[in-house]
Amino acid sequence: MTTLVERKLTTQKAIAEAIAQEMERDDRVLVMGEDIGVYGGIFGATEGLLDRFGPDRVIDTPISETGFIGAAVGAALHGLRPIAELMFVDFFGVCMDQIYNHMAKIHYFSGGAISVPMVLTTAVGGGYSDAGQHSQTLWGTFAHLPGMKVVIPSNPYDAKGLMISAIRDDNPVLYMFHKGVLGLGWMTHNPRATGSVPEEAYTVPLGEAAVAREGTDVTIATVGLSVHRALDAADLLAGDGISAEVLDLRTLVPLDKTALADSVRKTHRLLVVDEDYRSFGMTAEVAMTAIEEAFDHLDAAPARLAVPDVPIPYSRPLEQFVLPDPESIAASATSLIRG
Amino acid sequence: MAIPKEHLVAMCSTMFKIRYFEEQIRQIYTEGKSPVFDIAAGTIPGEMHLAAGQEPVAVGVMPHLQPGDAITATHRPHHVAIAQGVDLNEMTAEIFGKSTGLGKGKGGHMHLFSTDPSFGCSGIIAEGMPTACGAGLAFKRLGQNNVAISFFGEGAANQGAFHESLNLAALWELPVVFICEDNAFAISVPKTASTAIADNSDRASAYGIPGVLVTDNDPVAVYEVAGEAIRRARAGEGPSLIEVKTDRLWGHFEGDADAYRADDFKQAMLDRDPIQTFPQRLVEEGLLTESEVERLRAEATEQVDAAIEFARSSPFPEPEDALLHVFA
Numbered sequence: 132m133t134t135l136v137e138r139k140l141t142t143q144k145a146i147a148e149a150i151a152q153e154m155e156r157d158d159r160v161l162v163m164g165e166d167i168g169v170y171g172g173i174f175g176a177t178e179g180l181l182d183r184f185g186p187d188r189v190i191d192t193p194i195s196e197t198g199f200i201g202a203a204v205g206a207a208l209h210g211l212r213p214i215a216e217l218m219f220v221d222f223f224g225v226c227m228d229q230i231y232n233h234m235a236k237i238h239y240f241s242g243g244a245i246s247v248p249m250v251l252t253t254a255v256g257g258g259y260s261d262a263g264q265h266s267q268t269l270w271g272t273f274a275h276l277p278g279m280k281v282v283i284p285s286n287p288y289d290a291k292g293l294m295i296s297a298i299r300d301d302n303p304v305l306y307m308f309h310k311g312v313l314g315l316g317w318m319t320h321n322p323r324a325t326g327s328v329p330e331e332a333y334t335v336p337l338g339e340a341a342v343a344r345e346g347t348d349v350t351i352a353t354v355g356l357s358v359h360r361a362l363d364a365a366d367l368l369a370g371d372g373i374s375a376e377v378l379d380l381r382t383l384v385p386l387d388k389t390a391l392a393d394s395v396r397k398t399h400r401l402l403v404v405d406e407d408y409r410s411f412g413m414t415a416e417v418a419m420t421a422i423e424e425a426f427d428h429l430d431a432a433p434a435r436l437a438v439p440d441v442p443i444p445y446s447r448p449l450e451q452f453v454l455p456d457p458e459s460i461a462a463s464a465t466s467l468i469r470g
Numbered sequence: 471m472a473i474p475k476e477h478l479v480a481m482c483s484t485m486f487k488i489r490y491f492e493e494q495i496r497q498i499y500t501e502g503k504s505p506v507f508d509i510a511a512g513t514i515p516g517e518m519h520l521a522a523g524q525e526p527v528a529v530g531v532m533p534h535l536q537p538g539d540a541i542t543a544t545h546r547p548h549h550v551a552i553a554q555g556v557d558l559n560e561m562t563a564e565i566f567g568k569s570t571g572l573g574k575g576k577g578g579h580m581h582l583f584s585t586d587p588s589f590g591c592s593g594i595i596a597e598g599m600p601t602a603c604g605a606g607l608a609f610k611r612l613g614q615n616n617v618a619i620s621f622f623g624e625g626a627a628n629q630g631a632f633h634e635s636l637n638l639a640a641l642w643e644l645p646v647v648f649i650c651e652d653n654a655f656a657i658s659v660p661k662t663a664s665t666a667i668a669d670n671s672d673r674a675s676a677y678g679i680p681g682v683l684v685t686d687n688d689p690v691a692v693y694e695v696a697g698e699a700i701r702r703a704r705a706g707e708g709p710s711l712i713e714v715k716t717d718r719l720w721g722h723f724e725g726d727a728d729a730y731r732a733d734d735f736k737q738a739m740l741d742r743d744p745i746q747t748f749p750q751r752l753v754e755e756g757l758l759t760e761s762e763v764e765r766l767r768a769e770a771t772e773q774v775d776a777a778i779e780f781a782r783s784s785p786f787p788e789p790e791d792a793l794l795h796v797f798a
Binding site for chain 1: 575588594597618637641797
């Protein structure tokens with residue numbers, strides 16, 4: 132397709148556009164959640180949908196996550212393709228049973244006879260002093276549990292294509308958007324939160340990582356806002372003569388082992404960066420996968436940088452200390468290369 | 471209410487089928503578990519929650535169902551599944567862990583799922599209720615004249631999911647009927663020690679929906695109350711809550727010593743066992759003859775025996791089939 136002027140959207144608008152286009156295409160798609168109607172979603176993911184599709188398909192729910200996420204599961208079992216929004220992933224404690232004992236397991240329990248085609252969207256991430264119950268990413272927790280795909284877009288183009296893929300997927304998909312990549316006016320300005328997004332519907336397949344920046348000396352594998360941080364780190368490293376490749380995993384389930392192994396075969400070093408907790412999480416899983424897939428190509432043990440095993444603190448210096456940033460990523464990469 | 475004879479016959483026949491099924495499962499469950507009881511051993515491993523005594527709650531609802539209606543049930547699901555007409559062979563095979571089971575051996579007796587009829591159950595207390603709301607939402611959205619029925623125990627009525635589901639269903643006027651099987655004990659804890667009010671049906675008023683108490687463990691009483699609730703739901707008049715005082719004749723699970731219930735309590739249950747009283751009443755009222763009752767009993771026995779034979783003779787899944795069906 133040729134366009135004279137590239138159309139730019141924020142990630143938030145790209146998500147809302149993807150949902151709108153799928154609702155237009157497929158009458159079975161509906162959206163439900165807290166403040167997703169009149170408000171348009173606290174993070175704007177459902178902006179404009181109520182006016183366009185009406186309250187039968189864009190349903191503001193009570194603060195009742197077990198109730199409405201369970202209702203989404205039941206609706207998915209009976210012919211609809213619901214999108215339910217869990218406002219902050221941190222709220223999973225009040226509804227996890229529906230998510231992991233029902234949404235994620237019914238297909239398996241039925242021996243493959245029954246599908247649960249639904250998307251659970253949720254906002255993740257910190258960096259803006261919202262403290263320990265509104266700032267976590269927690270994707271490692273969900274990726275650990277079998278039966279749901281886990282999608283984490285880092286930019287507007289991927290956000291739209293991944294959302295369309297998620298809605299069309301016959302499996303439960305957890306779609307986790309980082310508040311820092313959405314391009315919201317009330318969050319810290321992030322130039323990478325705005326980008327070219329084709330107007331027509333398109334898909335980005337679930338399970339394919341993307342090389343966000345090519346490099347030869349070290350692979351920095353990560354997701355979400357940390358992709359942006361890693362790209363900034365790569366600029367710093369370049370000034371130091373180090374060529375870093377940034378691998379945006381895009382989905383943790385499925386994990387693109389091939390892309391990870393290909394990158395490690397090229398750079399021979401792996402740094403995994405994660406805004407989730409350090410222990411028993413994504414960094415260990417990705418590093419171990421690289422070892423399993425490409426051990427002979429590694430010149431050093433994989434390294435990792437993640438949130439130390441503390442809750443996300445409130446006070447700005449405390450929070451900034453525990454989150455990966457370009458400087459700490461660059462320092463970790465340098466240490467990995469130069470010892 | 472004049473109940474059509476075929477409904478009375480169907481209820482009686484289904485009660486026989488359920489009771490005989492539960493008796494057979496109870497017996498087979500002991501295979502391979504003696505002299506030392508090992509829950510993992512035998513023809514049927516794992517926990518086993520049987521519903522003998524609770525048949526009236528299930529069979530009283532079923533004559534009102536139509537194709538496409540959905541049911542969610544609990545960790546004690548057999549009576550409801552059988553009454554709804556879930557394939558008995560496949561259900562039994564699932565309980566035996568066989569490849570011919572409803573879930574190809576993936577789910578077991580607490581996780582039975584069927585598409586036609588639409589049946590699902592959950593081993594997590596009260597958590598089948600939100601999915602019933604979702605079924606109701608789908609029926610409403612898709613313009614299907616169907617209802618969703620959610621069965622749960624009286625112990626579930628203190629869970630958040632119970633209250634969230636009642637609120638959602640009432641708020642959205644969903645075609646859902648909530649049926650509380652009050653067998654008076656949540657495992658060992660009596661309702662009097664768990665619940666601030668005597669009757670959960672009273673809780674319906676908190677959500678502005680009808681709440682009806684059925685005090686007798688009687689298929690006809692359930693039939694009448696459920697009929698009205700299902701009629702309302704199907705007519706777009708919204709959800710209802712029904713509580714039925716029923717009896718769990720045996721322990722919470724097989725192997726439960728059941729020492730927490732007094733002997734006279736247990737004896738009273740046996741004395742009013744609906745598997746005796748209901749057929750007797752049909753005979754006394756001249757609706758069925760003794761020989762018709764015996765024929766129904768024999769037919770039920772035959773069907774269950776065939777299902778058990780099917781399950782026994784079916785192959786186990788291949789071990790590596792454990793890796794299948796995580797994703798569609």
